[in-house]
Amino acid sequence: MRSTVSAYTRLPKIHKFSVAGIAATGAAVVAVAVAPHAFAADSGSAHTAAASVKPVAWNAKAFGETQQDALDQHTTAAVAAAKADAGKAKADKERAEKQAANRSTERKALEAKPAAPAKKSYGNNVDGWISEAMDILRAKGIPASYDGIKRNVMRESTGNPRAINDWDINAVNGVPSKGLLQMIDPTFKAYHVEGTSWDIYDPVANITAACNYAADKYGSMDNVNSAY
Numbered sequence: 001m002r003s004t005v006s007a008y009t010r011l012p013k014i015h016k017f018s019v020a021g022i023a024a025t026g027a028a029v030v031a032v033a034v035a036p037h038a039f040a041a042d043s044g045s046a047h048t049a050a051a052s053v054k055p056v057a058w059n060a061k062a063f064g065e066t067q068q069d070a071l072d073q074h075t076t077a078a079v080a081a082a083k084a085d086a087g088k089a090k091a092d093k094e095r096a097e098k099q100a101a102n103r104s105t106e107r108k109a110l111e112a113k114p115a116a117p118a119k120k121s122y123g124n125n126v127d128g129w130i131s132e133a134m135d136i137l138r139a140k141g142i143p144a145s146y147d148g149i150k151r152n153v154m155r156e157s158t159g160n161p162r163a164i165n166d167w168d169i170n171a172v173n174g175v176p177s178k179g180l181l182q183m184i185d186p187t188f189k190a191y192h193v194e195g196t197s198w199d200i201y202d203p204v205a206n207i208t209a210a211c212n213y214a215a216d217k218y219g220s221m222d223n224v225n226s227a228y
Helices: 013-052 060-111 126-140 146-157 185-190 203-218
Strands: none
Touching (some): 126 146, 126 203, 146 203
16 A cells, blocks of 8 residues: 655655755746746837937036037027017008108198189180170179170170270360270279279270279179170
8 A cells, every 4th residue: 555645744754844945946046947938028018118209418518418408499499580680560550651651642632722724815805805894794793695795795896805996075174084884094094993903994994994884883784785
């Protein structure tokens, strides 16, 4: 019959301690055999983590140079930004000044007095003289018509503004009748129309003064059909 006592049981105590030590050593070896895989994995993780971290300056000098580079970059950016702001401010100012100048020009244009209408042109002849005299008479409210004026002009002087009567009673008295409508100097001066020449031979002045006199004495030059 096989003994039920194991070989380990039959070993003396001191030998048992030796066996235990060998077993522990074996377990350690097994652990080491397994550990390299885990260690390798841990080493890979550490390598990956290290790769994701930026290297730092390895001494004070390198650290100072790195900081100076960063400062220089910041200063350059700040200067560029300041220049850009200054340029924008200048452009905004110039634009505002231009707009203000344009508004000022437009305001002055609106405030400017309208140009005086061009002076009307008249012919240097009987028709032109009568037309000009008619405009003045209408402005002054003195009644007369073109036909009434021309009819008396042609009878008194035949349209000659330098005509002079040296034979009638007025001439005998030393105040001859003159001009288109044959007026004597005292009457011309008394009925002179403001804004016209004081020269009795001036055709427009002569017509307007004669019409003013006729309006006072006869109601209108249209009512004069003979010497007046």
